[in-house]
Amino acid sequence: MNQSNLSAAAAPIITLSAITKTYGQGQAAFQALGGVDLSVQQGEFVAIMGPSGSGKSTAMNILGCLDTPTSGAYIFDGQHVENLSRDQRALLRRDYLGFVFQGFNLLARTSALENIELPLLYRGESAEARHRTAKAALASVGLNGWEHHTSSELSGGQQQRVAIARAIVTNPKVLLADEPTGNLDSKRGHEIMDLLVGMNRDQGITILMVTHEPDIAAYAKRIVHFVDGHVESDTANSKHDSAKDEHG
Amino acid sequence: MGWTTLLLALREIRRNLMRSFLTVLGIVIGVAAVVTMVTLGNGATQSVSDQISSLGSNLLMVRPGQRMGPGSSSSGAPAFGMDDVEAIKSQIGSLNAVAPSVSRSVVLVVGTRNWMSSITGTDSEYFAAGNWTLAEGRAFYVSEERAGKAVCVIGATVQKELFGERSPVGEEMRIKNFSCEVIGVLAAKGQSGMGRDQDDTVLMPLRAVQRRLTGKQDVNMILVSMADGASSEDVIADIKALMRERRKLADNEDDNFDVMDTKEIAKTLSGAIGTMTALLGAVAAVSLLVGGIGIMNIMLVSVTERTREIGIRLAIGALEKEVLMQFLTEAVVLSAFGGLIGILLAALACYGLSSLLGLPFLFDPAINLLAFGFSAAIGVIFGYVPARRAARLDPIEALRHE
Numbered sequence: 001m002n003q004s005n006l007s008a009a010a011a012p013i014i015t016l017s018a019i020t021k022t023y024g025q026g027q028a029a030f031q032a033l034g035g036v037d038l039s040v041q042q043g044e045f046v047a048i049m050g051p052s053g054s055g056k057s058t059a060m061n062i063l064g065c066l067d068t069p070t071s072g073a074y075i076f077d078g079q080h081v082e083n084l085s086r087d088q089r090a091l092l093r094r095d096y097l098g099f100v101f102q103g104f105n106l107l108a109r110t111s112a113l114e115n116i117e118l119p120l121l122y123r124g125e126s127a128e129a130r131h132r133t134a135k136a137a138l139a140s141v142g143l144n145g146w147e148h149h150t151s152s153e154l155s156g157g158q159q160q161r162v163a164i165a166r167a168i169v170t171n172p173k174v175l176l177a178d179e180p181t182g183n184l185d186s187k188r189g190h191e192i193m194d195l196l197v198g199m200n201r202d203q204g205i206t207i208l209m210v211t212h213e214p215d216i217a218a219y220a221k222r223i224v225h226f227v228d229g230h231v232e233s234d235t236a237n238s239k240h241d242s243a244k245d246e247h248g
Numbered sequence: 249m250g251w252t253t254l255l256l257a258l259r260e261i262r263r264n265l266m267r268s269f270l271t272v273l274g275i276v277i278g279v280a281a282v283v284t285m286v287t288l289g290n291g292a293t294q295s296v297s298d299q300i301s302s303l304g305s306n307l308l309m310v311r312p313g314q315r316m317g318p319g320s321s322s323s324g325a326p327a328f329g330m331d332d333v334e335a336i337k338s339q340i341g342s343l344n345a346v347a348p349s350v351s352r353s354v355v356l357v358v359g360t361r362n363w364m365s366s367i368t369g370t371d372s373e374y375f376a377a378g379n380w381t382l383a384e385g386r387a388f389y390v391s392e393e394r395a396g397k398a399v400c401v402i403g404a405t406v407q408k409e410l411f412g413e414r415s416p417v418g419e420e421m422r423i424k425n426f427s428c429e430v431i432g433v434l435a436a437k438g439q440s441g442m443g444r445d446q447d448d449t450v451l452m453p454l455r456a457v458q459r460r461l462t463g464k465q466d467v468n469m470i471l472v473s474m475a476d477g478a479s480s481e482d483v484i485a486d487i488k489a490l491m492r493e494r495r496k497l498a499d500n501e502d503d504n505f506d507v508m509d510t511k512e513i514a515k516t517l518s519g520a521i522g523t524m525t526a527l528l529g530a531v532a533a534v535s536l537l538v539g540g541i542g543i544m545n546i547m548l549v550s551v552t553e554r555t556r557e558i559g560i561r562l563a564i565g566a567l568e569k570e571v572l573m574q575f576l577t578e579a580v581v582l583s584a585f586g587g588l589i590g591i592l593l594a595a596l597a598c599y600g601l602s603s604l605l606g607l608p609f610l611f612d613p614a615i616n617l618l619a620f621g622f623s624a625a626i627g628v629i630f631g632y633v634p635a636r637r638a639a640r641l642d643p644i645e646a647l648r649h650e
Contacts, residue, residue, distance in 0.1 A: 106560075
């Protein structure tokens with residue numbers, strides 16, 4: 001799949017226009033996002049950077065349909081989603097989005113396989129189908145044979161792999177990764193990034209990733225900088241290929 | 249989803265086995281108490297009505313004195329005599345049997361064995377009035393009644409204690425300073441509900457008891473057995489009128505005798521036991537309520553503890569109602585388990601207590617089902633608030649929760 005040719009023609013999978021987010025009211029009101037415009041094509045790998053308080057996490061929550069904007073329009077795959085109800089957003093997340101968190105967020109005392117099966121469970125798939133799909137997902141992150149280990153029996157890198165497997169087991173259109181390497185040492189971090197790059201390249205999954213580490217952001221094809229609730233810069237990553245080669 | 253939710257709930261309960269057990273202890277105790285109370289209460293009611301019906305069907309007991317109210321003692325009230333018995337027999341209609349009764353406690357001696365029992369002096373109509381049948385031997389002959397001959401019919405307990413396995417008919421039994429020939433054995437009626445052994449009795453002709461034991465011509469009580477279909481109100485009114493006349497009571501004087509209807513007694517006693525049962529059951533039900541609050545408390549703790557898990561589930565795309573169902577199922581499974589354990593405990597307690605108290609053990613499926621249903625309902629009621637709290641969590645906040 002060659003995105004650079006396709007992207008010009010196809011409608012973007014994500015379009016944010018004039019998105020604002022204000023917390024609190026009156027004097028105590030705090031504007032986390034002050035009019036964000038962003039558009040992401042199918043198959044892109046976007047790193048979102050910025051200092052803390054820049055609004056990148058707020059933007060990520062809105063992009064992930066965990067939160068709703070105060071104003072502005074969010075079009076996901078051709079549909080307005082900025083005013084959806086809680087449950088409608090849950091269904092959207094269930095069907096089209098995958099999440100990877102800094103803290104892995106696996107269910108404690110639950111096996112790797114069952115963690116991966118969780119999204120399929122909410123999609124109402126049969127036990128047999130869940131097992132099969134989850135096993136394949138676990139294999140795709142290189143953890144064949146670790147099905148029955150609980151998260152406490154896995155290393156940080158392995159836990160994040162399981163979390164990635166859980167995020168992609170439903171074949172989401174967009175994978176949202178919030179500091180996916182933040183809790184890992186640099187070697188494990190780069191391994192995780194290789195995995196994500198591979199998924200973006202081979203399966204065409206659109207990836208949005210928040211990070212504050214430049215060498216992690218370097219894996220992305222496009223880097224968006226947030227400052228004070230605005231997109232300050234939005235550039236294609238020139239170092240993209242070299243970074244990938246270094247660790248790939 | 250339903251089955252998976254149930255499995256999930258079971259696993260969550262197993263994870264905190266000790267805590268789960270302590271959580272449901274309130275429900276266990278509540279259900280066990282309610283079921284035990286009601287079951288024993290039913291047993292008591294049953295045993296009272298058994299006892300009353302074993303006294304005799306449609307039986308009235310006429311005694312001198314008043315049953316209750318001021319001056320309820322029988323002192324002062326003149327006793328009945330055999331002439332009163334004859335008067336009832338001849339002047340009141342629709343009766344089956346009318347029997348006099350005079351009772352005394354005595355020591356019975358046979359060979360080297362002795363046994364304390366009660367002797368009732370009566371006549372052969374007593375058998376019909378008291379629902380007694382003979383297991384062996386015969387009842388009194390009229391000639392024996394007239395002569396006041398020392399013959400007796402003994403109850404099953406007396407036979408067992410004094411004669412063991414051998415047949416007592418034709419044997420002599422010593423009572424105080426006279427001896428008495430055993431002519432029959434009553435068929436066993438068994439223990440009565442109030443712990444009194446009805447088979448621990450000896451029947452003799454009235455005149456024999458009057459002459460040899462009491463030394464008076466008095467009759468302590470007249471047993472009146474009404475014919476089937478007779479109106480007990482009418483018969484009681486007739487007997488009262490007759491007795492007032494015979495005792496020469498003026499219109500403004502109270503009765504100095506009492507006519508008791510065994511059915512009335514049964515009704516009163518059953519009513520009293522029913523009220524007691526309901527009262528105790530209500531007290532026990534309070535502990536069910538307390539148990540429910542315990543479940544709510546632990547479920548709230550559990551929701552707080554598992555905030556992160558809830559956040560993960562919500563982020564992954566769980567709907568509000570799915571999270572709600574998960575926690576509600578957990579609460580219901582917990583409380584239903586508590587109910588089951590309580591029912592088992594109650595069955596054990598009823599089994600033990602009923603044999604200890606001499607009550608019949610009546611397993612009542614309705615109260616057990618009701619208790620189980622109620623405990624599950626408590627899970628729903630008290631699990632709802634924590635479950636809703638879980639379902640309404642903000643996924644972003646929940647994921648941030650440490």
